[in-house]
Structures are given as structure tokens and as C-alpha cells.
Amino acid sequence: MKTKYLFPHFFKRIGWLIFIPFTIASLIRLCIDWELDFLNVNVFYFIYNTFSRSGTTYFDFVENNITDEILMTALIIGGLFTAFSKEKIEDEMVEKIRLESLVWATYFNYALLLISIIFIYGNSFFTALLVNIASLLIFFIVRFHWMLYKSTKLETDEE
Known part of the structure; x- marks a missing residue:
């Protein structure tokens, strides 16, 4: 691939x-x-x-x-x-997990951004925006590696 x-x-x-x-x-x-x-x-x-x-x-x-x-x-x-x-082995399953994780992280990140826009004001809002910059990457990395772990564990259990 x-x-x-x-x-x-x-x-x-x-x-x-x-x-x-x-x-x-x-x-x-x-x-x-x-x-x-x-x-x-x-x-x-x-x-x-x-x-x-x-x-x-x-x-x-x-x-x-x-x-x-x-x-x-x-x-x-x-x-x-x-x-x-x-990844070491980059196949269709990894590509699917990567895409789903990116979409999930984007939805989650923008949900947090909307909550910040509605409920956080003043200088704290600037801090919330800084956190939001990094949170998309963090959410993606966590979910992607969690789903990879789950899929490899599932494959190991089936064997």
C-alpha cells in the first residue's frame, strides 16, 4: 500500500x-x-x-x-x-483505523472548541484555544494507538 x-x-x-x-x-x-x-x-x-x-x-x-x-x-x-x-505494517486495516481515528479526533476536538466558545471567556478563552491546538493531535494519537492495540489483541485472541 x-x-x-x-x-x-x-x-x-x-x-x-x-x-x-x-x-x-x-x-x-x-x-x-x-x-x-x-x-x-x-x-x-x-x-x-x-x-x-x-x-x-x-x-x-x-x-x-x-x-x-x-x-x-x-x-x-x-x-x-x-x-x-x-506503522511497521501499513495495510488497509491500519489505514481504516487511521482515518476513523482522525475523524473521531476532529469531531471530539471541535466539540470541545464549541463548549469553550460558549462557556469560557476572557483570558481563559485564549488558554482554551492553546489547549485546543494540541488536543486534536493528542486525541488522534490516543485513539489510533488504542484501536491498533485492540485490533492486534483481537487477532491474537482469534488465533
């Missing part, structure tokens, strides 16, 4: 090595407002809004702690490698 859109299988191991620690670090960051002080750097921005009377500025530099950016970037890259790498 040709799956042109998937990464080679060895990317899965790299993805797990990135995804697990950065997911844990992101959860810690979310729960206890943790930042690494040495990551306060001047960064270039396209649009910056201070939510003050001075308004919005464009194309300049600002000092910012980039802990969030590093965590989310690594989490997304690790999640993409983990979720969209070929």
Missing part, C-alpha cells in the same frame, strides 16, 4: 521522544505558570497588540519569554511525527 502522505516509520520514534516530554512540560506550564528565565529574548513580531491605548504596532522587536513558543512548536512537531508516521 502506497501512503505518500505519511512520514517514514523511523519518524515515529523521533516523534515519541519529542512528544511525550514536551506534552508533560506543556501541562506543567499550563498548571503552574512555569517559564524559563533564560528564554527572555528580543523577538521580531509582525503584529503586537498590548491591549492598551497605545494600540497595535507592526514589524518591530519586543522582549518576550519564548517558553510557550518552544513548548508548542516541539509538541506539534512531535505530535505530527508520532501521528503521521507509517
